[in-house]
Amino acid sequence: MRTTRAHGEVERMVKSERAGGYKAGKDVEIGKRAFIDSTASIGNNVVIGDGVQLGRNVVIKDNVVIKKNAMIEDNATIGYDHLTKKKKIYEEYPTIIGENALIRTNTVIYKTCKIGKNTWVNHNTILRENTEVGHDSTIGNLVMCEGYTKIGNQVAIHSQSGLGGNMIIEDKVFIATNVVTANGRRPTYLRNMPAIKDKGPIIRYGARIGISVILLPEIEIGREALVASGALVTRDVPPFSIVMGFPAKVVGTVPEEERL
């Protein structure tokens, strides 16, 4: 039996442990009254703001800024950097977690994501690279966001939704549980087809999407439109309209008193 261990590697990690117990790299700045659990790990070039809390086994990778009073819960990873497609951009932009933001347990935030002030990202969710979320928004539990997507302010995205890449979600949008969006008309994986620039749907200001709705790529859901639960949306939805069905058709208009 062979039991050669990687002595050098293990030794390096032990050396970088701080007095408080947690591990940290170079150029790490830690604010006042920050609480860092002894099992947390912090990479290089990281700024931890005043009053930030890092829970058990939290991993902060390189080039991350966590602003004041943000809370990163147990087993969350911020600035995850083992990307599928390495691009130079990832070397240049930091990952930013806004002031007073909350990242719940087991959630993974990829490199270059930006999470706005007062925004919550709940349990077991994955936000891939270049996901930008505004302020006062909520991303639910078990959500998958494929990245390259801009999500506005005061947006609610409920649990188990799956957002294909390259989307725009404007302010005050409401997305219910298990909504799924596509970003390619036809799957091209491994195929000899002309490369298409994948593009997900655009969801305009204040639109509301019901549970288990399916949104096809490139369509636009108009301002404050309402999409009924389970609808398959295959084409643009006009502003303030109500659509339902499979495929979805316009069945009415959002009344004045329900508008923002």
Added chain:
Amino acid sequence: MRTTRAHGEVERMVKSERAGGYKAGKDVEIGKRAFIDSTASIGNNVVIGDGVQLGRNVVIKDNVVIKKNAMIEDNATIGYDHLTKKKKIYEEYPTIIGENALIRTNTVIYKTCKIGKNTWVNHNTILRENTEVGHDSTIGNLVMCEGYTKIGNQVAIHSQSGLGGNMIIEDKVFIATNVVTANGRRPTYLRNMPAIKDKGPIIRYGARIGISVILLPEIEIGREALVASGALVTRDVPPFSIVMGFPAKVVGTVPEEERL
């Protein structure tokens, strides 16, 4: 570079470490033959029954009772207490994990939940506050339960289902994979609409719900009714009836020999 650590906080945690390695708060009672991994953490006012097992990095928060021979697997959190809406009730009622229950890896059970005897909650699932599950039931993997919901005995809820809050699920109900339920007729997030008391569907004794079914709010699925896969259920389903389609319509009756 500033590297001020929260010395007081770190010190406090180190002090509370026990001889066995794990951390524990005040008023913690631990039964005979209990196994607690050295990386586990236990809060205040906790009772760990005889023969209970707590895996690696398990976190038991305050006011939790874990009854004998229950097993809490790695990275699970019991009594999670960082709630959206703080109410006084959460201060009063304990979280209870029943005898011989199994909570699998990475699962989060919120404060005030009650899990019955012999019940299993599988991997990466989230049960929010005031979820009560009876005995001999199974909650699958990657399930989201929004809480304020009573789930009966011998119930099977399969993986990736999303249960909106304020539901009743009676004994011997079968819910297949990816079933989603709503609890609000119209999304009211951030809008100036009259406050409605959200109410999810009621699923009566022995009903069976197929994969990817959508249940709208406030409806009742009758005793032992069968809802076919993919159905959109928009109204009450009579007892013993079979429904299917989009929206679902009654297409038959469950034969006598299939009834409980």
Added chain:
Amino acid sequence: MRTTRAHGEVERMVKSERAGGYKAGKDVEIGKRAFIDSTASIGNNVVIGDGVQLGRNVVIKDNVVIKKNAMIEDNATIGYDHLTKKKKIYEEYPTIIGENALIRTNTVIYKTCKIGKNTWVNHNTILRENTEVGHDSTIGNLVMCEGYTKIGNQVAIHSQSGLGGNMIIEDKVFIATNVVTANGRRPTYLRNMPAIKDKGPIIRYGARIGISVILLPEIEIGREALVASGALVTRDVPPFSIVMGFPAKVVGTVPEEERL
């Protein structure tokens, strides 16, 4: 207050800690240049190949082979052995992670699974017992695979899909986000019905399945067929055909220039 700890148990674990910090059982072979985090845990009868990386809190259970240069990320569990149905087979066959494979954070791979060379399994995914995945395939995030399923080479299964047990997925199949498959015509849980051998769908070489598709049990999706997003597939789909709708109907043929 009673505070009896399980002294014997705790002591045993402390004893098995290695110099590098991680825990390991008997008959553990570790290759050259392998990196094992000090918080990882390795069971009995395990082979860790050259250049393998095991992240923080990784748990390798008994009878596991991890081939060279595979990477197991933080909080992943390989060879999970707390099975619902214990069968003798599980004692005999090892769990195998192929050369250069990547298992991302929080993922659980059950006992007897085989993951091929260069295959990736992304975050928070669960592969139950007897799941075999070929080489150069990708399993997305938050995927649930119920096991007893053979998945081919160069297959893409996207995030949040739920694969019922006992399926065959051939080479170069593309499965989009949130696809769910069933493996029983009627739920028989707790009922006095004749035992049926559950059997999921078969998906032939190069078939493409759109987002949120529902596949009923026992059907066959023919070679390179294309199933449109949201379709409910209730019967066999002929090779090279395009189907859509609820239930799905044939609407065309995949053009020659799109075929593999």
